[in-house]
Amino acid sequence: MMSEVIEEYSNMYIDGQHKGLCKEGKDCDHSANADRVSQMEKSYKNILTELGEDVNREGLLRTPLRAAKAMQFLTKGYNESIKEILNGAIFDENHEEVVIVKDIEMFSLCEHHLVPFFGKAHIAYLPNKKVVGLSKLARIVEVYSRRFQVQERLTKQIASAISEALEPAGVAVVIEAVHMCMVMRGVQKMNASTVTSVMLGSFNEDQDLRREFLSLLKKN
Ligand SMILES: [Zn+2]
Secondary structure, eight states: OHHHHHHHHHHHHHSSOOTTTSOTTSOOOHHHHHHHHHHHHHHHHHHHHHTTOOTTSGGGTTHHHHHHHHHHHHTGGGGOOHHHHHTTTEEEOOOOSOEEEEEEEEEEEETTTOOEEEEEEEEEEEOSSEEEOHHHHHHHHHHHHSSEEOHHHHHHHHHHHHHHHHOOSEEEEEEEEEEHHHHTTTSSOTTOOEEEEEEEEHHHHOHHHHHHHHHHHHOO
16 A cells, blocks of 8 residues: 555656646756666665665566655655745734644654654644644645654754744644664664654743643643
8 A cells, every 4th residue: 555655656756747746847857857766776776686685586576666766755855845835825813822733644764774763743833923724834744754864853844944934932843753773673662752842932931831732742
């Protein structure tokens, strides 16, 4: 199931259609990308061979190509910009209550091992005249998580992006994630997660506000 989805998405790069992944109108060069994919395919073939695999056996025949496309999909955040995503989605609004979005699914790749880490992001901000569509907060998480990351930087980037775009009175971002590089080596138990947080503005200065947000995360 998962791999089918990956192929479907990544074919968008190679087929002659836009479907939103390349910037329409700007010189989108599909043949350059086909070259990139074929270089990556060669590299994956090398990796498998060096690991002692027979890349000509049936099950592995298309694996290097699939892996190349999958990797491209999993890092597609490099080709997306926050500015474009938020374009037209920010509104003036005299909303003075904290906005909270909990449990945003997050999938990323650790930049030290190129192995997944995944979990949930929780975002809160205290608006100062500007608000953004709630689904856009999830998109911000996606843009930064579909890159090679460390969890601390990912958390910071999400908070800064919201801070820059909305100039709110405060921003809080908490990420809870399981790192496969630690779980698979036995350094971390499967369901033990790493928690990182960034508190800006009023969430940094106002202890009560911060405590309120953090206690809300504990409730299911
Ligand atoms: Zn790692």
